[in-house]
Amino acid sequence: MKVYRFGIIGCGLMGREFGSAVARWCHLTGLEFRPEIVAVCDANPAMMGWFQDSFASVAQATTDYHEVLANPAVDCIYCAVPHNLHEQFYCDIVRAGKHLLGEKPFGIDLAANAAINACLAEHPEVFVRCSSEFPFFPPMQRLGRMIEERAFGQVIEVNSGFLHSSDLNPMKTINWKRMIAVNGEYGCLGDLGMHPCHMPFKAGWYPRNVRAILSNIVTERPDKSGAMVPCETWDNGTLLCEAADPETGDVFPLTIKTQRIAPGETDTWYFEVKGTRGCGRWSSTNPRRIEVLSYTPGGDQAWQQIDMGWEASFPGITGGIFEFGFTDCIQQMWAAFLHELHHGQPKSRFAACVTPAEVAYTHRLFTAALRSQAHATTEPV
Numbered sequence: 001m002k003v004y005r006f007g008i009i010g011c012g013l014m015g016r017e018f019g020s021a022v023a024r025w026c027h028l029t030g031l032e033f034r035p036e037i038v039a040v041c042d043a044n045p046a047m048m049g050w051f052q053d054s055f056a057s058v059a060q061a062t063t064d065y066h067e068v069l070a071n072p073a074v075d076c077i078y079c080a081v082p083h084n085l086h087e088q089f090y091c092d093i094v095r096a097g098k099h100l101l102g103e104k105p106f107g108i109d110l111a112a113n114a115a116i117n118a119c120l121a122e123h124p125e126v127f128v129r130c131s132s133e134f135p136f137f138p139p140m141q142r143l144g145r146m147i148e149e150r151a152f153g154q155v156i157e158v159n160s161g162f163l164h165s166s167d168l169n170p171m172k173t174i175n176w177k178r179m180i181a182v183n184g185e186y187g188c189l190g191d192l193g194m195h196p197c198h199m200p201f202k203a204g205w206y207p208r209n210v211r212a213i214l215s216n217i218v219t220e221r222p223d224k225s226g227a228m229v230p231c232e233t234w235d236n237g238t239l240l241c242e243a244a245d246p247e248t249g250d251v252f253p254l255t256i257k258t259q260r261i262a263p264g265e266t267d268t269w270y271f272e273v274k275g276t277r278g279c280g281r282w283s284s285t286n287p288r289r290i291e292v293l294s295y296t297p298g299g300d301q302a303w304q305q306i307d308m309g310w311e312a313s314f315p316g317i318t319g320g321i322f323e324f325g326f327t328d329c330i331q332q333m334w335a336a337f338l339h340e341l342h343h344g345q346p347k348s349r350f351a352a353c354v355t356p357a358e359v360a361y362t363h364r365l366f367t368a369a370l371r372s373q374a375h376a377t378t379e380p381v
């Protein structure tokens with residue numbers, strides 16, 4: 001059993017999800033590798049206590065990430081810090097020779113992402129991927145296999161999105177994800193956009209151009225003291241893109257929605273493909289249900305609903321009759337990261353983390369979307 005020793009930089013919401021996935025690694029079966037958390041770092045010392053209490057393996061806890069990078073006992077880093085820190089932190093991690101799973105958007109803007117990619121080009125020995133767990137739900141894996149088998153025929157349209165609703169409350173306290181200086185000009189696109197791009201990009205469906213409509217619906221929010229302050233980030237983004245099937249060249253509409261103010265939606269990921277021979281769709285609103293329509297010319301056009309059990313890409317102890325959830329999805333993403341690091345290739349096309357090249361394309365898309373919004377034009381990507 002090969003042990004990959006991890007340092008975590010950023011012990012907030014996502015850092016803890018990784019911790020939980022590591023703590024129950026024995027849930028997965030048949031793997032030749034496992035992660036171990038040996039170091040943690042957070043600017044706020046209080047954030048590290050949970051890790052120190054929960055993991056006997058943590059030998060280093062520091063507020064200075066340079067100390068983690070200087071630690072020879074650390075092989076890999078999970079970095080989950082605010083977007084304005086990505087460029088500096090990710091470049092330093094790569095220069096220190098540590099493998100990296102970095103959080104999206106992988107740079108606050110196009111220039112920051114380009115700087116990270118320049119660093120990666122100088123260090124090809126370092127394995128780097130971007131976090132995005134959406135495709136690891138079993139119905140999404142099945143949709144991925146249908147794409148590979150070309151079960152949809154000619155693609156008619158593809159819709160992918162990520163919707164939240166808690167920002168509908170105008171009295172929700174502002175946090176860094178709602179501040180341009182920390183979150184970035186992309187607003188909801190930078191925060192949420194990687195997820196709905198993940199499946200289309202793995203399918204090879206890259207937007208050629210985009211017409212974006214971005215909205216800032218709640219323009220001020222209370223800060224921690226209760227004083228109202230400007231909230232300038234985009235709340236919602238709808239992108240209408242033209243994409244093409246790389247095998248046939250057929251062009252079709254691809255919509256990508258990222259919304260923080262979608263009434264009634266709590267962490268709703270959805271993905272839908274409509275084609276001439278078949279259709280398929282899934283939404284995390286009902287995470288085990290996949291809907292498929294198979295069409296033969298002149299035959300019925302009937303949607304089937306299939307409730308899938310725990311049919312994960314990386315097998316585990318959970319019986320196939322039980323449900324799969326978000327924390328499983330995070331753990332599957334980590335298994336995919338380590339599988340690719342360990343074996344030099346992903347387990348399958350859709351059981352793979354986002355590559356730096358795929359991330360770079362999201363930055364081209366989101367930058368084009370900002371231009372589109374500013375000029376009310378369709379912009380090339």
Ligand SMILES: NC(=O)c1ccc[n+]([C@@H]2O[C@H](COP(=O)([O-])OP(=O)(O)OC[C@H]3O[C@@H](n4cnc5c(N)ncnc54)[C@H](O)[C@@H]3O)[C@@H](O)[C@H]2O)c1
Nearest residue numbers: 010011012013014041042043044047080081082103104131
């Ligand atoms: N994959 C996903 O589903 C998902 C979900 C939420 C957030 N994210 C991404 O994860 C990243 C972090 O988001 P989060 O929700 O965990 O944020 P968070 O605010 O909960 O955690 C960020 C942590 O970074 C720490 N930090 C800030 N400055 C630091 C510094 N100089 N050195 C060390 N630590 C520092 C903060 O103290 C905080 O604990 C972002 O890139 C975000 O886009 C991904």
